[in-house]
Amino acid sequence: MSAIFNRIAAIAALALAATPIVGLASAHAAEPEQPVIRIKIGDLDLSRPADAREFQRRADRAAVQMCSERGVRGLSYRACLMDFREDLRAELSPLQVADLRAARKAEPAVFAWRDF
Secondary structure: OHHHHHHHHHHHHHHHHHHHHHHHHHHHHHOOOOOOOOOOOOOOOOOOHHHHHHHHHHHHHHHHHHHHHHOOOOHHHHHHHHHHHHHHHHHOOHHHHHHHHHHHHHOHHHOOOOOO
16 A cells, blocks of 8 residues: 555656646747847948948848738837837947948938937
8 A cells, every 4th residue: 555655646746846847848838939130241341331321221121021020010010110220229339330320421311210
């Protein structure tokens, strides 16, 4: 009789030990994945107006791609684009921001965005 109780206790202990692991796995699976958008800028000199225009073109294309993948429309789409630009600005180094500002001063019509 004692062997049966020991087996039941061992099974119950294993079940209790496995419960948090199952809970963590399901919680991780429930989190929506954020799309990762990469903008290649290694080949650009952001202080040159032509390269700054190319950067803006790539950034605009990436913003449209990300917001389209999220499936937002209307005012939410515009808010998504604005959020993307703010996030992009936060990811740029101070030197890159300074180069973009220099390009805008050299040719003011370079940027439709006034963030830089």
